[in-house]
Amino acid sequence: MKHIQITDQIRIGNDLPLVLQAGPCQIESREHALMLAREIAAIAADLGIPYIFKASFDKANRSSLGGRRGVGLAQGLEILVAVRDSVGCPVLTDVHTEAQCRPVAEVVDMLQIPAFLCRQTDFVLAVGAAAAEYGRAVNVKKGQFLAPWDMRNVVDKLESTGCNKLALVERGVTFGYGNLVVDPRSLYEMAKTGYPVVMDATHAVQMPGALGNASGGKREYVPVIARAAVGVGIGALFLEVHDDPDNAASDGPNSVRLDQLPALLRTLKAIDRAAKGH
Template identity: 85%
Template sequence: MTQPSKHIAVTDTVTLGNDLPFALQSGPCQIESREHALMLAGEISAICAEVGIPYIFKASFDKANRSSLAGRRGVGLAQGLAILAEIRETIGCPVLTDVHTEAQCRPVAEVADMLQIPAFLCRQTDFVLAVGEAAAESGRTVNVKKGQFLAPWDMANVVAKLESTGCTKMALVERGVTFGYGNLVVDPRSLYEMAKTGYPVVMDATHAVQMPGALGNASGGKREYVPVIARAAVGVGVAGLFMEVHDDPDNAASDGPNSVRLDTLKDLLMELLALDRARKAPMIGH
């Protein structure tokens, strides 16, 4: 990125900035159980600590936009927030989760360090304002995904909505754009354009390789392309990477086809960290 970048402190230990070493937002697509979420949070956190990458645990308590009624949605708000609070306390990492309704915003802000606006809801003005208000009141950060139907410069309007509430802590997430039926593509220029807002930009490298509805009653995906997308994003220069990780993605409750296998994560992060250091060396003094 060539534009000046705001530095957004998610916590005392994790700061996002396009000219800073990238942070990882990662975890299972949805919270499948307390034990599973704690296990993955601990494993990914340990890998990030070993490699030297700031880490934010991400998982959803509810996946509200399932392809069909048969899709598993998660453990629900109350149980999900209790699990996220336990991860935050015992693993010691920040936590990130989606909100889906205006009523969820303040309860989630009491627990999560980052509130995520799902891609399909980024144009819903009342909802965006509710997220912004809850984040501003609590000092939390908003992770807002660019809809698959938006041009990158359209995100300036979403930023303005959030800023109107007093929310000035946010990151903008690229997750691909709809290309025909059941396919997404990533234009690296989107990362550059969204950085013009001044806010940190995050590349969602796993949802970007999703194939919406490709399995008929669920989405498919090609996880083999995740490293390709991640490398391209790091080459442009981003504040963070969003990658869903699972120990058994072929049997994951959701988004398994585009999730990174836990046993491959360390090698991938080491490669990406080397690229990030080379890309940002003039900016961060490597």
């Protein structure tokens, strides 16, 4: 079973204590990102949970033309550097084009391949090459259209570039129109690759396009899916967290409220310890 080193202090592995990847879906401003990073880092530290800040500088797959995209590459990377330097936690963000891969890999600790792009071979190879060049890790989200065993092909593409610091992310599978479901067997199947598995418990409760010009979601189900996944035994949990999700720039309906995060993490840490015998 493989472990991936993010920093000197943080490793992710399915048999290691749970790691938290959390933050707002979209970088809304420098001040907001720093505030959330500090708050979440403090909560995680109080519970002894390793923490990686995650947020997107661009949300390229909006439901409609009018969807808010984010602050952009240059400003987004500057803000992520500020988070890492001032809060002291590693940072994770997604990339959407081949041209973004190397500039992002120069700055962040972990690159993320969005679910919709996990089958785009040239893009996946570009992410892997950039990550290998700079010694970065990669989060690969499983497409909503893929079976868990299909991720072996994605792993092969990334490994061909010399990239071997990978984590495979479950975020649900399309079920009819505007709905996703999570099959816990997917976590077990993806772990057969030998790499750590991550549960994205917030995008998994998203309802794509349900609001007509934006996606909806059922945040009440986030704890349900998170508890089930941690009980299986996973390496990390990915959560959208926001102080005011009803007014978030994106994915508010499926984001965890900041003030509800401590109670959720306390429960998940207890489940993680029981599942792994720590």
